[in-house]
Amino acid sequence: RQGLRVAVVCYSRGLAEWMKRRVAGFGHKDRPDFVGTFHTLGEQWGVHVDSPNEDRDYWIRDLPRAIADAAAHQPETSRYDALIIDEAQDFAPEWWPTALAVLSHEDSHLHVFSDAGQRVFDRESQAPEGLVPIHLKQNIRNTRQISQTFNTLGEDGLRAAAFDGEDVRFVEATHDTAREVADDLIDGLLEEGWQPADIALLTTGRRHPVHDDAIAGQTQEEHDAYWDSFWDGDDIFFGHVNGFKGLERPVAVLALNEKPGRDQARERLYVGLSRARDLLVVVGSSAQIEDIAGPAVRRKITGD
Structure with missing residues (x-):
C-alpha cells in the first residue's frame, strides 16, 4: 500500500x-x-x-x-x-x-x-547486525495438549496454547518399525471420522515409500506434482519433517524412524511435534525420545 x-x-x-x-x-x-x-x-x-x-x-x-x-x-x-x-x-x-x-x-x-x-539443517547462520528482535511468547497454532509437548524445546520457551483439544496419543515402537506402525494407524483415524485430507504422516528418518515414489526422478515436475498433492486436499499427505516446516494439518502422525544419535534430532522432534493443529499421534521409542529431549518431554508425549 x-x-x-x-x-x-x-x-x-x-x-x-x-x-x-x-x-x-x-x-x-x-x-x-x-x-x-x-x-x-x-x-x-x-x-x-x-x-x-x-x-x-x-x-x-x-x-x-x-x-x-x-x-x-x-x-x-x-x-x-x-x-x-x-x-x-x-x-x-x-x-x-x-x-x-x-x-x-x-x-x-x-x-x-x-x-x-x-534448525533441522546443520547450518550455523547469523542474521545481519542491526535487526531489532521481537519475540513470540505464546503458541497460537496448536492445542494446549499438543503445544505442551514441545514448548520447552525452543530457545525461548513458548507459553502453551490457551485452547483445549484431544490428548496426544503415543504408540511405542522401535525406530525400525515406527513407519510401518504409523501406517497401520491411518485406518483407525479414518474410522473416527477424520478425512484423508486432514492427515499428514511425517517421518524423521527415511522418507515414506509413497513420498519416495512421488519424487523418484528428482525432477522439478515431480516435486511440483508432489506439493500439488498437499494442496489438492483430497488425500493423506506423506512427508518428511525437514520439508514440512511452516506447514500444518489437523492431524499429524509422527513416525520417529531415524536411527539414534543423529545430529539435529532434537530440532526434528520439535518440528514434528508442532505440525498438528488438533490431534498429534507420535509413534516411536520412549527411550529414544528421552535421550533426545529429556525425561520431562518424554512424559508429556507418552503421558506417563
Whole structure:
C-alpha cells in the first residue's frame, strides 16, 4: 500500500507454495512483487535453478552468488524496497550477502522470522547486525495438549496454547518399525471420522515409500506434482519433517524412524511435534525420545 516493491522468501518449497497460494487472493496493492524460495529469487533476472542439481556447493555458494551478481546489474527499481524472510534459521551464512544484494538501497527494509529451535539443517547462520528482535511468547497454532509437548524445546520457551483439544496419543515402537506402525494407524483415524485430507504422516528418518515414489526422478515436475498433492486436499499427505516446516494439518502422525544419535534430532522432534493443529499421534521409542529431549518431554508425549 505504500508503493514499496516487496519480496517474500523462505527455503522450503512447500512453505513457498503455501505463501504463493495465500497471497494470490490479495488485492493488487496488497500483493508482494515476489513470493517463492530463496533460490528462485533470481529467475526474474535470468538466473534459473539448474534442477536437478545435487552439488551442495551449487545451492550453498554458486547459485546465491549468481543471484547477487544479477541483482548488482539491475536498476534500483528492479530490486526490492523490502525483503521478508521466513524460517530464516534454515539460511546458510553464505546467503545473507545475497539477501542484502537484492535490496534497492541502504534504507530498504529487512524482516526476518526465525526459530533456532527448528534448525533441522546443520547450518550455523547469523542474521545481519542491526535487526531489532521481537519475540513470540505464546503458541497460537496448536492445542494446549499438543503445544505442551514441545514448548520447552525452543530457545525461548513458548507459553502453551490457551485452547483445549484431544490428548496426544503415543504408540511405542522401535525406530525400525515406527513407519510401518504409523501406517497401520491411518485406518483407525479414518474410522473416527477424520478425512484423508486432514492427515499428514511425517517421518524423521527415511522418507515414506509413497513420498519416495512421488519424487523418484528428482525432477522439478515431480516435486511440483508432489506439493500439488498437499494442496489438492483430497488425500493423506506423506512427508518428511525437514520439508514440512511452516506447514500444518489437523492431524499429524509422527513416525520417529531415524536411527539414534543423529545430529539435529532434537530440532526434528520439535518440528514434528508442532505440525498438528488438533490431534498429534507420535509413534516411536520412549527411550529414544528421552535421550533426545529429556525425561520431562518424554512424559508429556507418552503421558506417563
